[in-house]
Amino acid sequence: MIDGDIAQASNDLGSMPYVILGMYLLMLLVFGLLGYLKSTNSEEDYYLAGRDQGWVVSALTIMATFFSSFALLGAPGTVYKEGVIFALFSLNVPMAGAAVYFLGSRIRKIGRAKGYVTPADMIADYYDSPVGLRLLVALIGCLYAIPYVVMQIKAGGLLADEMFPGAHSFEWGCVILALITMLYIMIGGMRSVAWTDVLQGLLLMCGMLVAGFATVAALGGLGSFLDSIARLPAKSLSAPGTSGSWTAGFLFSICMFASLGSMVQPAQWMRFYSARSSKTLKRSSLIFAVCLTSCFLFGIMLVGLGGQVLYPLVDSTGQYFTNEAGIMVPNPEVGDNVRDYDKILVVILKNHLPRLLPTIGTLVATIILVAIMAAAMSTADSNLHAMSAVVTRDVYDRFIRPEASDKERTWIGRAVIAGGTIISVGLVLLSKSVEDSARNGESTDPLAMIVNLMILAIAFSSQLLPVTFDMLFIRKGSRAGAIAGILVGLGLVAMFSKLVTPHLGEGLQETIGSMGKLLDKGTWGLIGNTLVFAVVTQFTKPVAQETKHELEQILESR
DSSP states (O other), X not given: OOOHHHHHHHHOOTTHHHHHHXXXXXXXXXXXXXXXXXXOSOHHHHHHGGGOBOHHHHHHHHHHHHSSHIIIIIHHHHHHHHOGGGGGGGGHHHHHHHHIIIIIHHHXXXXXXXXXXXXXXXHHHHTTOTTHHHHHHHHHHHHHHHHHHHHHHHHHHHHHHHHSOSTXXXXXXXXXXXXXXXXXXXXXXXXXXXXHHHHHHHHHHHHHHHHHHHHHHHTTSHHHHHHHHHTSXXXXXXXXXXXXXXXXXXXXXXXXXXXXXHTSSHHHHHHHHHBSOHHHXXXXXXXXXXXXXXXXXXXXXXXXXXXXXXXXXXXXXXOBOBOTTSOBOOOXXXXXXXXXXXXXXXXHHHHHHHHHSTTTHHHHHHHHHHHHHHHHHHHHHHHHHXXXXXXXXXXXXXXXXXXXXXXXHHHHHHHHHHHHHHHHHHHHHHHHHHHHHHOOGGGTOTTSSHHHHHHHHHHHHGGGHHHHHIIIIIOOOBHHHXXXXXXXXXHHHHHHSTTTGGGSOHHHHHHHHHHHHHSOHHHHHHXXXXXXXXXXXXXXXXOOHHHHHHHHHHHHOO
């Protein structure tokens, strides 16, 4: 167990977390109210903030949506668990920045010219598929949003566990984070979401860098840090990582396609629509790529590797810590379950920062812990808001009440936000219940680590990449090809997921397991999606020439 002053720091941050967290949550509600006062009852205003966001707001809201609780909990937790191999994940950040630059600017231009609000507006219109493709794209939006919102709400529970230890602190943390997030989105719409994302994005970057500094300082400086890292177990310093699951092909496919997939999901797509100009997005992409890559390498990477030194994964005999089911778990001072890898940054901050900075350490640690909650909220709000737009505009408005007014659709959107929040909280609490009763980590609970949720969500959204590239650059596909490709891609992702694989035959499970180590599930989905899209296109009616010509004219215009 933890002893002496470390135990005291770990167990008691005093009343400061309550004060700072209360001030922060109050500020979010104020942003929600200000957004409401400035807004109108139109769909375009509620979902796109009048298409008038400047480059600073665009950059920070794209950042906050892209790198949230994963950046401060899931990523350091995975580096802590797997070792240096996961540092290569930072390559996905400049790739995502390039997607904002090349894809985002084109999507914004078409969206403004045609008055689009959701991804399905553009895709269904181009392929002339008002039912099939619209519903499929809306489904992908929901399949992405729910896991991502679950991921953020779970992060709130993990933080509450550390900041306010006590009975049911995890459950209360989940509920309070979800409730506050739901309220300010429902009140202020996109404007409030973007304003809060500015604050949350700044807190996110500062938190990553300060956490890296705290880890290096806790090990006696940079020289001592590097010496300590060199003495880590060989598995932590090589591929395929401690668990053996992060093969080169698997990691490369995630870096390549997950970054692109995360940029065509509804929340980011709608941020492209809401930017003031293409120049705004191009500036934002450069800030995004430079700042977040630096924060990952000089923050998260240092925390994860330093965590292995401060809280080793092996005992005095050199054996990895395991639970009763034989599954590897973190150092007992960090936790006793698979999900507890995600706590490493929080544990380091609480246990070491107050001692490194005796006067202000507790204050800084508390602010960063609140920043992690802010990061979680920044992605939860974006995805709940986007899911609201998708369900309202692509389903309710098109198939249930086409005659509904803007005001009615806005209120339906608020109801979707409330429903999505309740479902996500329920999934998190159900996952926690399963985990506590079985204690079998990943083998029973597919939500065990935050990184698992991120990979699953992005695998679904990546299935929009073939139609997006075809529509923006190639313009050779057909409606039937697009529908068939997406259906196959979604089916493959589902087959590779831990929600479906355990229910397949033993032989098929083994085959899928081997394929999953070679490439990420989203990449297998993309391969099937692209091949079927291309083949079916050859035998079906292409998109009308007039539609292609109109799109080309829009993209060529200034």
